[in-house]
Amino acid sequence: MNAPLFAVGGPELPQERRVVTEIPGPASRELLGRRQRSVARGVSHVLPVFITAAGGGVLVDADGNSLIDFGSGIAVVSAGNAAPAVVERVSEQAARFTHTCFMVTPYEGYVAVCEELAARTPGSHEKRSALFNSGAEAVENAVKIARHASGRQAVIAFDHAYHGRTNLTMALTAKNMPYKQGFGPFAGEIYRAPMAYPLRWPGGPEACRAQALDVITGMIHAQVGEQNVAAVLIEPIQGEGGFIVPPPGFLAGLADWCRSNGIILIADEIQTGFCRTGQWFACEHEGVVPDLITTAKGIADGLPLAAVTGRAELMDAVHVGGLGGTFGGNPVACAAALGTIDTMAAADLAGRARHIGDVMLPRLTKLAGASPCIGDVRGRGAMIAVEIVKPGGTEPDPVLAGTVAKACHLAGLVVLTCGTFGSVLRFLPPLVIGDALLEEGLSILEDAFAAL
Ligand SMILES: Cc1ncc(COP(=O)(O)O)c(C=O)c1O
16 A cells, blocks of 8 residues: 555544654754744744644644644634544535635535524524634624624723734734734724623622623713614633633623613624534523624634624625625635534534533642642633632732643643733643543643642
8 A cells, every 4th residue: 555645634643642752853843943934923833843634632743743632723623633524525625616706606605604604603583694714804894794783883892802913803802912012003992891700800709790790881881882882792701811701690691781772792702612612602501692793713623714693684784795805705614614513513512512521620620629829710611721820819820821831732732821811721622532632631731730
């Protein structure tokens, strides 16, 4: 048999951790040199290894190391890297045609993705969708649609929010460094409200829901005026801002208040969507039906695709030609999305996400009991985090979070940090990861804390 022309990934890759060189090994180091000479410094990376194949729960690098993946390319390859149904549909579509521009001559894949979005997003009302290339672009378009449909301009975003890096989404994103520093001026008519962040709520976690709703609605009334607000934009669980899970009832209370004031609720489910939290969409945990919902990341197993889905009357308020873009809803990306959605439904990956949470949370809670530097364990399904603090309080400790992450990387476990203060270790394994790798990854993490 001939040797394969290229490294084959997908679920057939041996599901094992294998560290055969130092991290990074010589092949990755050589590529890093080329990277430094050709790639702009502003584009960073977490781990200095170059990947040649990936699948299931592992990433294989140019030196033959096989790393356990607790990152999923930032919550993207939920269905597993190079998932067979995705590879098959993408290959078939790429061989037929790669682009026409949906705005020039349409094709079925785009329509089929919009049908899936209508069927799977919360609410049984009539919906429409529009497809884009990135999460930021979806958020920008959700704001455009909300402003157009409401005839109002103000948009409310939250502390710790992350919505992207384009001009409008930088304005919506809360954290300055590295996302906004030096990139202003930012778009106007954006107002920031405090977030219901139980660990850091001044009145304590018990009071957080009711007090946060009072403070937010009071602030909007006094500083903006409800009648001027087009939309409230919120991540049901904040992602980059630190995996902040608002208290039960907060989202529903906010949704009720929006409805009674004619304000459009936009749920940014770009990180939480597509089974990540144990439901198709995180709003479902709270029984909340947003007016508009933005998706990207997990929708297409890594191919660039994003969407705005929402009430037909809002989406269709925009004039013909008012939405679109050359590449939005590219046919190959749509084929990937259809393969991803098939895989998620057939393998019940939402159930699998709940199982991952059931495995991770008890072990992390036990670890927190033994590690005074873990101030909080939180998340839902396969979107779980620990927040690192100075023992005895809630002061964030980003240095220690970085030390633990580095130790994990050197041992062959990919973990990411996040949070406004950089003090949160977050875990986002592919939903197809096997239990043995999941447990091994947790053991590496425990060892990293034990070695502090
Ligand atoms: C909640 C949320 N919104 C928007 C974005 C921006 O998406 P993209 O990086 O695809 O532009 C992200 C990315 O991390 C996100 O997590």
